[in-house]
Amino acid sequence: MKNTILILFLGMSLSCLAQDSQLFQNTWYLHNLNINTQNNVPPINSEVMSISLTLNTNNLNTNNYNYFSSWVCESLGGEVDYDDVNQNFMFTSLAQTLGGGCYQTSNANYESLYFNYYFNNVNNPFEYSILSNSDGSKTLTVSNSSGDKTVYGSVVLSTHEYSVNRFSVSPNPVLDELFISEIAGLSNFSIAIFNINGKRVLSLNRSNLKTESFNVEKLSKGLYFILFEDKLGRIEMKKFIKK
Known part of the structure; x- marks a missing residue:
């Protein structure tokens, strides 16, 4: 996946x-x-x-x-x-x-x-x-x-592998600390953040994410896509705005 x-x-x-x-x-x-x-x-x-x-x-x-x-x-x-x-x-x-x-x-x-x-x-x-x-x-x-x-x-931006409400991110827009709900029970997953041009700007996994939040203060202002992938290869996409 x-x-x-x-x-x-x-x-x-x-x-x-x-x-x-x-x-x-x-x-x-x-x-x-x-x-x-x-x-x-x-x-x-x-x-x-x-x-x-x-x-x-x-x-x-x-x-x-x-x-x-x-x-x-x-x-x-x-x-x-x-x-x-x-x-x-x-x-x-x-x-x-x-x-x-x-x-x-x-x-x-x-x-x-x-x-x-x-x-x-x-x-x-x-x-x-x-x-x-x-x-x-x-x-x-x-x-x-x-x-x-x-x-x-040429491909769809799809989130169908998960229930739409499986994860949520807040606050949105965000200034510094971005919180992710519903990940505490997952033992193996990765997170990737992409800007609107498709460039990966941040990558995380369960081992280096100690809490349900991480800092995005250094990101430039604008729209971003955050992708979650679990050990089964299922993914979900969310959007957030860095202010």
């Missing part, structure tokens, strides 16, 4: 892959939506397990090679034209379905924020880049003319 942790975050290379075919070879899962330098991590709950993006080569409705489709509760779809030389694309059409929408307010708000990222820039090109990670996974970044960006991965 250590490979699972790697698949989630590790090893982003600096080489950018320009081959357009990679866009179509993967289902992409939203990892972050950065607007006005503010990170907006997608919700993970019973209504929204993941937010996916596909670029289809054989869409049944349009028979168009370049078709963009993304889903939250509703679907966002449109035709796109690609500029392989400049690595960007523009929409020639874009629309969303009008079904029941999300029932949870937080999901509905996030869906609106995400869809408007594309709607509000529909007449301008979106630049894209694909990074190949050392574990074989890929990261797709789509940027608009304002510098906002969406970050997708």
Whole structure:
């Protein structure tokens, strides 16, 4: 299961892959939506397990090679034209379905924020880049003319191996000491903390974690992901903000 942790975050290379075919070879899962330098991590709950993006080569409705489709509760779809030389694309059409929408307010708000990222820039090109990670996974970044960006991965950020409420971290946001609940009964586990760029910034295990807390004072301000792994290889992910 250590490979699972790697698949989630590790090893982003600096080489950018320009081959357009990679866009179509993967289902992409939203990892972050950065607007006005503010990170907006997608919700993970019973209504929204993941937010996916596909670029289809054989869409049944349009028979168009370049078709963009993304889903939250509703679907966002449109035709796109690609500029392989400049690595960007523009929409020639874009629309969303009008079904029941999300029932949870937080999901509905996030869906609106995400869809408007594309709607509000529909007449301008979106630049894209694909990074190949050392574990074989890929990261797709789509940027608009304002510098906002969406970050997708070829794998889902998943917490399904544990009950969602197995662990909790507090306080959140945190200034110095971060407390973790429900770990006292675990005899063998490891903890890894990653920043929003996928870089591991801290690693701990049961032997060097004497209490249910550890100090994060030296971390820079921002959003972090904390991953717990037990001896069976099961993992759980939580998010926290360092202030």
